[in-house]
Amino acid sequence: MTNDLVIKDLRVNVADQEILKGVNLTIKQGTIHAVMGPNGSGKSTLAYTIAGHPNYEVTGGEIWYKGQNILELEADERSRLGVFLAFQYPVSVPGVSVANFLRAAINAQRAEEGKDPKETAIPIAQFRKMLREEMGKLQMDDSFARRYLNEGFSGGEKKRLEILQMSMLKPTMAVMDETDSGLDIDALRIVAEGVNRNFTPEMGVMVITHYQRLLNYIKPHVVSVMMDGQIVREGGPELALELEAKGYDWIREEVFGNASK
Ligand SMILES: Nc1ncnc2c1ncn2[C@@H]1O[C@H](COP(=O)(O)OP(=O)(O)OP(=O)(O)O)[C@@H](O)[C@H]1O
Ligand SMILES: [Mg+2]
Numbered sequence: 648m649t650n651d652l653v654i655k656d657l658r659v660n661v662a663d664q665e666i667l668k669g670v671n672l673t674i675k676q677g678t679i680h681a682v683m684g685p686n687g688s689g690k691s692t693l694a695y696t697i698a699g700h701p702n703y704e705v706t707g708g709e710i711w712y713k714g715q716n717i718l719e720l721e722a723d724e725r726s727r728l729g730v731f732l733a734f735q736y737p738v739s740v741p742g743v744s745v746a747n748f749l750r751a752a753i754n755a756q757r758a759e760e761g762k763d764p765k766e767t768a769i770p771i772a773q774f775r776k777m778l779r780e781e782m783g784k785l786q787m788d789d790s791f792a793r794r795y796l797n798e799g800f801s802g803g804e805k806k807r808l809e810i811l812q813m814s815m816l817k818p819t820m821a822v823m824d825e826t827d828s829g830l831d832i833d834a835l836r837i838v839a840e841g842v843n844r845n846f847t848p849e850m851g852v853m854v855i856t857h858y859q860r861l862l863n864y865i866k867p868h869v870v871s872v873m874m875d876g877q878i879v880r881e882g883g884p885e886l887a888l889e890l891e892a893k894g895y896d897w898i899r900e901e902v903f904g905n906a907s908k
Contacts, residue, residue, distance in 0.1 A: 650676045650713050651695070652820050652851050657708035659689075659696050665690045667877035669708070669777030674851040675869075679842075681854045681862055681887060684873035685895050691735050691856045693873070694824045696721050697853075698732035699725045712820060727756055733809035735825045735855075739797035741888070745808065746792040750774050756816060781814040785841055802829030810841035817845070822853045827861040839864030859891040872898060 652674040659667035666689050674680045684690055696703045696712060699722030709716045717725050740748065753774065757767045778792060785807050797805050806826050813821055823842065827835055842865050846852060854865055862870075862884065871886045872880040874895065879902045880886065890898075 649703065650819060650849070650851070651711075652853075653709075653711040654693075654697075655709045655711070657693070657696065658706045659692055660704040660706055661692060661702065665706070666876055667696065670873075670876070670878055672871060672878050676851050677848040678868040679846065679852045679854060679865060679872050680880075681856060681865075681867035681870045682873055683856060683870060683887060683890055688873045689876040690873050691824055692876075694732055694735075694822045694853075694855060697725075697820075697822055698722060698730060723755065726752075726816075726818075729819030731813055731816055731821045733806075733813060733821070733823045733826050735828070737797050737800075737805045737809055739795065739800070741795050741798050743796050744793055745796055745811075746775075746778060748796050749778065749812065752812070752816060777815065781811055784814070784844065785811055786789075786837055787811065803831060803834040806830055806838055807834065807841075810838050810845075814841060814845055819849055820851045820853075822855070824855045825857070826854070827856055827858065835861065836864060859887045862887050874898065874902065 654670055654672040656907070658665065661889060670693060681694070682690055691705060699720065705718055710776050712730065713728055715728070717728065717730065719888060720728070750769065754764065754768045758764055759767055779789065782789065782791065787807055791808070792803070799809060800808065805813050806829065809823075809826055826838055826867070828844070830838060839861060842852065842854070854861070854867060856862065866883055867887070870880050870882050870884060872886070880891040880898055
């Protein structure tokens with residue numbers, strides 16, 4: 648059995664307004680799948696809905712992963728199934744250090760029903776070693792481990808922290824929502840290398856981005872275009888180049904028959 652993420656006719660309301668209007672999309676196991684599309688087309692809404700954010704009201708459709716319709720699962724259950732979301736706008740959590748947050752997240756993932764959490768918890772020495780190693784790969788200073796989550800972090804530091812979470816939690820289905828935005832040239836490369844390093848044939852990765860630039864570093868197998876709450880095009884990496892050169896109006900015209908929508 649392959650572990651594709653299969654989204655069927657997904658409809659989602661936000662604040663009583665329909666934002667996703669029947670999304671059909673499959674992220675195949677072993678692929679990096681880029682999702683592009685104009686501002687406000689519903690990309691982040693899709694990302695949050697996959698992760699299980701409670702503000703996103705699903706009014707129709709299914710999301711299948713590892714034999715389950717994950718819409719029936721809570722966000723933490725989805726996480727345990729291997730689903731991970733790197734936020735477009737990471738939130739800060741004053742009072743919770745990066746190290747404590749990551750350890751709690753790993754332990755929550757390792758927890759098993761009916762077992763004492765102490766039995767399944769990651770040994771502290773092993774955790775510290777892993778954290779040091781992964782921070783080193785992302786060229787993050789050790790002091791970040793003691794800082795409060797995203798509190799006072801620069802835009803680029805926040806994005807690196809999202810990759811650090813991915814490296815530590817080792818998801819099988821990673822959704823990266825504009826992990827490239829606000830990064831300088833070096834940070835972009837470091838973050839992209841982080842995604843590539845963590846990518847395995849067992850994984851599916853959905854990379855939401857506006858720019859071909861990121862896709863020079865993270866080579867997508869498939870590129871999909873979202874527009875007005877639907878996936879309207881799918882192609883290979885060349886589709887991203889075409890969008891970069893021509894913008895979105897030509898697709899709009901083809902799909903909706905005019906460029907004004
Ligand atoms: N909490 C909310 N309340 C009202 N409208 C919302 C809310 N969240 C999202 N929307 C609306 O849903 C639409 C889709 O937003 P979404 O963030 O999914 O777009 P996006 O494709 O990620 O855009 P961007 O490329 O700018 O990140 C937008 O029109 C947005 O204003
Ligand atoms: Mg967005």
